[in-house]
């Protein structure tokens with residue numbers, strides 16, 4: 225098992241390196257010239273060249289990429305140009321390893337940006353995850369055991385509605401009615417636990433987390449229902465009933481154990497994806513998380529930030545994949561031995 | 563009255579297309595210590611009928627009627643909770659594919675012990691000891707070690723032994739074995755059948771064994787019931803039925819017994835034609851579209867009138883569902899020479 229995890233991590237690192245290279249290449253294949261955009265409409269050619277140099281986009285793409293990789297391993301110092309550094313030693317900022325780069329647009333290191341934004345996205349992800357897993361499994365199981373009745377049809381219909389509506393619609397709806405029109409809660413703005421205590425942190429997260437949770441919950445209700453129904457038809461469930469087991473143990477011990485296993489994979493990967501930022505929800509509620517950071521970086525052609533986010537999100541997904549596989553081996557004895 | 567007495571058992575599944583009559587008026591009797599064999603093609607309603615005895619059908623999709631008298635108690639009239647308490651204790655079942663019949667995520671020993679603990683108020687430790695004892699009884703080597711294995715770590719034959727241990731752990735008085743050897747290879751089949759016979763003697767249980775294989779019936783069963791399209795078409799003592807069958811469908815089954823040296827994997831397609839639809843069964847005798855003897859019955863009776871289950875030419879103990887007036891003669895003259903020519907010549 226240990227050797228397996230090490231091998232998977234190794235493959236993951238290679239994957240990340242390739243991903244960063246692809247991102248660099250794609251960035252420089254863009255039809256837009258980032259320096260021209262940054263400089264403004266009325267810049268002269270010379271000014272544009274100047275900006276390009278200041279942004280560090282003047283070097284060949286491959287060199288920039290190898291500089292980036294080197295920075296991740298040993299750290300970097302900015303500005304990169306030696307002559308600039310010598311001229312103004314007081315402006316040197318040090319970016320220790322693993323250095324993901326320096327955003328000239330925002331005038332901070334990428335690690336700094338991520339340190340600011342990650343708690344926002346992580347808080348959202350954790351709270352949404354708890355809500356949608358609890359709700360999704362609960363309603364999914366209820367729908368499965370009441371299959372064909374009004375209860376089941378109601379649950380399926382409602383989850384279909386939430387599944388079909390785009391997240392920004394649900395988010396705007398909640399914001400407009402619950403927060404603004406009816407004033408049941410304050411308009412959320414992210415508050416850390418240090419600032420507002422656990423209560424303030426939770427109440428401000430509630431609406432955006434609910435927005436995310438509703439969308440995911442809809443899918444999980446339908447999956448849970450399908451998995452439970454499928455597992456109810458298994459031979460070993462008939463065996464469990466033939467033993468004389470009560471309904472409770474048949475459902476919770478035998479049926480659910482088998483039905484929920486595939487959910488572990490999906491839940492793990494969905495959660496990892498969310499950790500990297502919920503673009504739409506964060507934008508709707510104006511939360512400065514990783515998702516919003518990515519959108520802004522896109523708009524301002526902020527390559528270092530983009531690369532940093534790609535590598536971060538990529539590593540979340542890779543690590544989540546490994547954790548899910550290890551979990552699977554814990555859950556399913558057939559995987560464990562084989 | 564017999565220990566188990568089933569009367570006019572019907573299991574109907576209402577579907578959008580109509581009512582599927584999977585079991586349609588089945589009656590039979592069984593004593594303790596005796597074995598009843600149930601044979602018939604795939605889809606003839608064998609599993610549906612026996613599941614009804616365990617009360618495994620869900621009220622939401624099945625309508626079960628008739629009488630199932632076990633030791634004088636009608637199992638179709640007792641409460642759900644009462645039936646649950648009898649399941650696994652009075653009536654136990656062994657299934658066809660022991661791999662899929664065991665939960666892949668739980669240890670074999672836990673699954674067996676669980677069957678004991680449902681019906682006995684004992685500690686986990688005591689139930690585990692009992693499970694080891696049963697594993698030993700069904701011939702699992704090193705049971706105290708294997709008890710902690712998962713099903714996938716057992717071989718096919720061992721899994722079926724473990725299923726038998728699970729079924730017998732509460733000393734049931736009725737054991738239903740639904741094709742217990744179909745998924746196993748030939749040598750293991752014989753071992754499992756021997757084991758079942760052994761255990762039946764020890765436990766004095768009534769046994770129902772479902773099979774496609776008349777060879778199994780010949781070896782194991784005192785009585786045999788041949789099913790076709792949800793009904794009994796021939797029923798009587800095994801010896802009697804196998805030597806003097808009087809119903810063309812049974813003849814077809816007999817002629818499809820594989821040669822001893824035939825490929826055991828070969829799937830048996832006993833009789834040309836398809837099994838009858840349970841939704842819209844054929845008119846008259848349900849077997850008539852496939853029967854090669856229907857011309858011998860005058861007046862198109864086979865197509866228009868459904869034959870009753872009536873005593874055969876050799877007396878009350880032998881029931882058959884067929885219009886043929888002299889099936890014994892037809893069998894002797896036409897069927898026997900086909901299926902066992904050497905036997906006929908020898909006379």
Ligand SMILES: Nc1ncnc2c1ncn2[C@@H]1O[C@H](COP(=O)(O)OP(=O)(O)OP(=O)(O)O)[C@@H](O)[C@H]1O
Nearest residue numbers: 575582584603604605606607608609610611623840
């Ligand atoms: N829940 C159900 N709804 C509708 N039809 C059903 C249902 N369960 C079983 N049937 C039908 O009942 C018929 C009899 O099935 P059953 O499993 O008893 O056959 P069998 O004789 O055991 O066959 P096999 O030898 O393949 O095990 C089949 O045609 C099946 O389609």
Ligand code: SF4
Nearest residue numbers: 847850853864884885
């Ligand atoms: S009743 Fe007629 S069709 Fe049916 S089995 Fe007998 S001979 Fe054949």
Ligand SMILES: [Mg+2]
Nearest residue numbers: 608609610740
């Ligand atoms: Mg069957």
